[in-house]
Amino acid sequence: MPFYSTKVMDHFINPRNVGEIKDADAVGEVGNPVCGDMMTFYIKVKNNRIEDVKFKTFGCGAAIAVSSMVSEMVLGKTLEEVMNITNADVASSLGGLPPNKMHCSNLGADALHKAVKNYKDKQEK
Numbered sequence: 184m185p186f187y188s189t190k191v192m193d194h195f196i197n198p199r200n201v202g203e204i205k206d207a208d209a210v211g212e213v214g215n216p217v218c219g220d221m222m223t224f225y226i227k228v229k230n231n232r233i234e235d236v237k238f239k240t241f242g243c244g245a246a247i248a249v250s251s252m253v254s255e256m257v258l259g260k261t262l263e264e265v266m267n268i269t270n271a272d273v274a275s276s277l278g279g280l281p282p283n284k285m286h287c288s289n290l291g292a293d294a295l296h297k298a299v300k301n302y303k304d305k306q307e308k
Contacts, residue, residue, distance in 0.1 A: 186281060187281070188277060191278065191280065192244075194247070194248035195245075195248040195251075201238060201251075202238075203223075204237050207227060208226060208227050209301040209302035212294060212297065213294040215286060217286075218243070218286065220240070220242030222241075222249075223294065224294045224297075225237045225238070226295075228262065231261050231263075232261050233262070234259075235258075236257055237254070238253075238254055245280055248277060248287075249274075249287045252273060252291070256268060256272070256273070262302070265295060270288045270289045270292045273291050273292055274288040
């Protein structure tokens with residue numbers, strides 16, 4: 184069994200911002216068919232900032248912890264700040280992830296970046 188930091192375990196056992204925003208301004212979804220993890224992020228944007236964020240994740244403990252951490256990291260941030268969050272930032276905020284679980288941190292940042300891109304695409308129409 185891989186070693187998880189206390190922070191990873193906390194976000195896995197008590198995930199923050201779980202759920203769905205019915206009238207979300209944008210949605211971002213990613214999946215990794217190799218491990219079976221699926222993440223969907225819902226965002227509400229006001230004045231170019233993330234006003235609300237929720238996620239639904241199907242996956243391992245690390246994937247759930249990553250989703251929870253990402254949701255906390257982006258609340259109140261500008262869309263530009265959100266786009267600058269890297270996979271390494273997510274893993275670092277969790278106190279690290281085992282090497283075989285690092286792909287989970289990629290999914291979290293990627294799903295959120297997709298949601299922001301979805302939002303920006305809608306604004307251009």
